[in-house]
Amino acid sequence: MHTETAIDNWRLCIAPDSKVRAEQLVFTLPETLEASGLDTIPAAVPGNFELDLIKAGRLPEDIFAGTNILKLQDLECMHLWYYTRFRAGAVDNACLRFEGIDTVSEIYLDGALLGTTENMLIPHEFPLSGFRPGVHSLVVHIIPVSAYVRQFDLPAKCWAMKYTQDSLLVRKAPAMFGWDIMPRALSGGLWKPVKLISRPRNRIREKYLITANICGNRAELYLKTCVDTELDDLRELTLTLRGVHRDAAGNIDSRFEKSETLFSVNHVMQLPVDNAVLWWPKNYGTPELYDVELRLTRTPRNEGGARVFNSPEGELLDRVTFRHGLRTVELERSSLAGPEGKFFFRINDKRIFALGTNWVPADTFPSRIDDYTLRGLELADDIGCNMIRVWGGGPYPSDVFYNYCDAHGILVWQDFAMACGLYPDDERMCGLIRAEAVTVVKALRGHASLALWSGDNENDLFCRWRGGAINGRPINQIDPNHNKLTREVIADVVERYDGFRPYLPSSPYIDAAVFAAGSLPAEDHLWGPRDFFKGEYYYAQSVAHFASETGYHGCPAPASLRRFISEGALSRRGDGQLCRDPEWLVHSASMETDPGAPFAYRVPLMTRQVERLFGKAPEDIDEYALESQISQAEAMKFFIELFRIGKGYRGGIIWWNIIDGWPQISDAVVDWYGVKKLAYTYIKRAQQPFCLMCGEPDADGFNALYAVSDLQTPLEFSYSVKDALTGQKILYGDTHAEADSVTELGRFKALSGHFYLLRWNSAGGAPDGSGAVKGLNHFTGNIGAGIDPAAYKAFMQNAGLWDKLEGFDQTKY
Known part of the structure; x- marks a missing residue:
């Protein structure tokens, strides 16, 4: 019998590395x-x-307020000792399973070294030979990564951002070292459960x-299984696979079933599914x-070799239940972007246009990520996304994430957990990456939603940025196709x-053709100068042909700003050139309060974007936040509509991003407190399955x-x-659109300073009106000429947008 006991x-005991080394503490x-x-706490x-x-x-109760997050940097070289005593009964075939240890550890059971770990991102399991009932002790010594990595040489060609150099040497979520969208919080701990597990000796x-x-x-299905068994005669074992699908009324409308006798512990079963x-x-x-x-049963044999049936199916040894979606997935891609290029997903031989968002860690502290995962998924579903890209800077999500995507028809683009760096490819790192990749692939491959594996985030681009130039001519470029980790190790595992x-x-993937041409790949990240959108x-x-990242800054609502920036600091955001206030800098997300630090540009950038659209940035924080949100909303709407209008040439867009992982100034369209920015409404309208939009x-x-x-299906509307x-009608009519199409309906001159409401309506095909499609979108004429704030507010009132604002004191307007 399978049992698990948490x-x-x-x-917890804590001590600095200097003390541990000086006193040789063990x-x-x-x-x-x-x-x-030593200092000890629960x-x-x-x-x-x-x-x-x-x-x-x-530590302060609200670690996200003001500059409190910087206090965590004082703790980066702390050794941690987690310890406990636990009572265990008689257990057979036992093991200790650590679902997540952050990161480098030594594990002692009853004073003896049980094992070590060097990867935060995957579970670690240790068999317990001769484990007896009674009281046992467990000590987990976690070594600070800042101290641990000092023993390793980092080759000259390997580099990353200022704060993330150490991330290249250890398997830990890169964003924890500090990113432009996450604070530096190196952390440590047992971030997932620790379990004593007993498993059947005959099991799947x-x-x-x-x-x-x-x-x-x-x-046609293939079932690949591996079983553990102590039986001499494998023919006593039978695997039975059963699957049923139920219609909306709960009636079974499709099923499959097959049983086979085992002749090997590695078994492959093929079976058809009719009425799939x-x-x-x-x-x-x-x-x-x-x-x-999936059932594993045993039917013993007598001395003559015949089966002895004690029950119709034999003795049940193990049973696994799960859900499965019948689908195929392909990627049509070319190397280069251009008239002959392409980048499309095909599901069940049907081209899919991807409307997606990027997924970042849902919280600064990994142990809390699952607390916020469902919130982010529900937002992505509500806003109309059919794809989520799991960005390579965070840990791999839990089953909660993938099960939700399976059930809601959201495709998953899965990065492996490497980002924005040139990693070493020595024997140690190749071994760590291979073990991680095997674990992750085996854990996730059964999900229908999982559409693509990606070796990393932007490491190929870092090869381009790492090279030199003379008089503008690139020299000494590193060819990313020599990256052993992604071209050999992970590719082989997948x-x-x-x-x-x-x-x-x-x-983006810079293959040999893209590198040789020095050109643009078919799939790209569109950030560029981040000027006018x-x-x-x-x-x-x-x-x-496909944008897997693009975004635009939007200030959080005033109510949210006041939760993490003190009242006195709210007016000190600076101008479009420089921000000096520590609180604004830290929440943008600078790891230091130096106005010249790498990420200190983000608040001035947001201000410049407001200035570009409205002529100047308001001093009043409420007005400033509103105009910034308008700027972001119009930008995100434009990016999505640009790609949707180009359907056929373009295969999708995955914008950045649905929700923050902590309170900050960012491109997210929902802040960490769950308050939606105006862009949320604009995106939701732009991502309607049927939508009118202007070029x-x-x-x-x-x-x-x-x-x-x-x-x-075609639509009459x-x-x-x-x-x-003014209410003036510019265009109108009755027409139809073919299924899965882009149809030009007419042309008009959109005037500067004018705002246009686009409405559509179709009658439903059923007597109760079900199947009706109606909607609303808008277009801002010649937005590049600038916007009058008062006129835009009047437009928002007429377009039903004012009530969509969250976190604003509407009595001020």
Whole structure:
């Protein structure tokens, strides 16, 4: 029988590395820790040690307020000893499983070294030979990564950002070292549960159910399994796979079942599924899931070799249940962007237009990420996303994340946890990455939502940035195709242990053709100068077929700002050139209060974006926040509509990003407190499956009106374009749009200072009106000429946008 018991009642001792080295401190038992005189406090597991210090009153209660987060830098070289005593009964085939240790550790059970760890991002399991009932002690010594990495040489070619050099040498979430969207909080601790596990000696160790082929309404499945057993005669074992799908009324409308006798502990089963019900992403169908059961049973044989049946199915030894979506996934891509280029996902042989968002750590402290994961997923679902890119700067999400995406038709682009750096590829690092990749691939490969593996985030780009130049001519460029980690190690793991979904070595991927041409890849990250969002020379002229990152700054609402920036500091944000206030700098997210620090540019950048659109930035913080949110909202709307209008040439956009991982100045459209910025509403409108939107002026100054449809059936509809302030009707009509299409409806001159409401309506096909499609969008004429704030506020009132503002005192307007 499989049992799991969480180990709790932990305490924590802390000491600086200098003391540990000077006094050669070694602790293997709770008794010696308790007699050591070291600072000891209660510890939460799962947890992070800073959170324990907060509970103990050793750190400010609101670690995110003001510059409090900087206090964590004083703790970066602290050794941690977690210890507990626990009582265990008789357990067979036992092991200790640490779901997550941050990061480098030595583990002592009853005073003896049980094992060591060197990777925060994956579980670690240790078998317990000869484990007996009774009281046991457990000590986990966590060595600070800042001290640990000093023993390793970092080759000259390896580099990262100022704050993240050490991240190249240890397997820890890169963003914890400090990023432009996350604070520096190196942390440490047992950030996931610790369990005593007993497993059957005859059990299903691994399973991988693959949708190999789909033809019409028939699918073919492959089941790859590995079992543990002590039996001599494997023919006594039977694997039985059963799956059922239920319709909306709960009736079974599709099923599959097959049983096979084992002749090897590694078994492959093939079986057909008739009347297959396919899994589809949002906008393209329903994410249908089968309920699946896999059983391992034993039917002994007599001396003559015949089976002895004590029950119809034999003795049940192990049972696993899970959900499975029948679908195939492909990636159509070219190396280079351009007229002959492409970058499209195909699900079940159907091209998908991706409307997505990037996923960053949901909290600064990894042990709390699951507390906020569902919140972010529900927002992404509500706003109309059918893809989420798990950015490579954070830890891998838990099953909560992937199960939600499976059930809601949200495709997942999964980066491996490397970002913005040139990593060493010595034997040690290759071994660490291989072990991590094997664990991650095996854990996630069964999810229908998982559409693509990516080796890292922007490491190929860092090769470009690492090279030199003479008189503007690139020299000494590093070819990212020599990256052993992503071109060999991870690529081999994905091929060996998955093999049924695409792999990109990096995002963006600079393959041999792109490197040789010195040109742009088909899939790109659109950040550029971050000037005017319709800038002629960058965003509007992008030739990318797929944007997997792009975004624009938006100030949090005043109510949120006042929660993390003190009242006295609110007026000290600086201007479009310089910010000197420590609180604004720290929340932008600078790791230091130097106005010249690498990330100190972000508040002035936000101010310049307001100035570009409105002529000047208001002094009043409420007005400033509103105008910044308008700037962001119009920018994000433009990026999405640019790509949707270009459907056919473009395959999707994954914008940055749905929600913050801590309170800050950022591109997120929902702040850490859950307060939506105006961009949330604009994006939700722009991502409607059927939406009207306007293109940019042609040579004669006319703007085309488009109907963009991701619907899978044709649509008859009426539409109108009206001036939002005067009510003048500009365009109107009754027409139709083909399924999955972009249709030009007409052209008009959108005048400077005018705002246009785009409405559409279609009658439903059923008597109750179900199936009706109606909606609203808007277009701001010649926004590049600037906006009058008073006119924009009047437009917001007429367009039903004023009530969408969150965190503003509306009595002020």
